[in-house]
Amino acid sequence: MTSTAVFRIKNYELQCGARPVDNGKFEPTLIVCSTTWPSRPRTIAVERGDWATEALAIESAHAQGLQWVAHFG
Numbered sequence: 675m676t677s678t679a680v681f682r683i684k685n686y687e688l689q690c691g692a693r694p695v696d697n698g699k700f701e702p703t704l705i706v707c708s709t710t711w712p713s714r715p716r717t718i719a720v721e722r723g724d725w726a727t728e729a730l731a732i733e734s735a736h737a738q739g740l741q742w743v744a745h746f747g
Contacts, residue, residue, distance in 0.1 A: 682709070686707065690739060
């Protein structure tokens with residue numbers, strides 16, 4: 675099961691998630707969707723890591739999403 679949090683920045687919606695990995699830790703997931711046309715969602719490759727909690731993995735995905743918007747948005 676994946677936990678998610680949604681954030682809005684500029685014209686983008688960041689769907690930041692955390693999914694469990696084998697060792698009881700979590701890895702971040704990130705989907706970026708434009709709030710204007712074309713609004714197709716894009717799954718962004720984020721740096722993987724083993725985070726102790728879902729909240730830390732979501733925070734990592736959020737930080738990487740902000741970086742993606744700054745560079746490509």
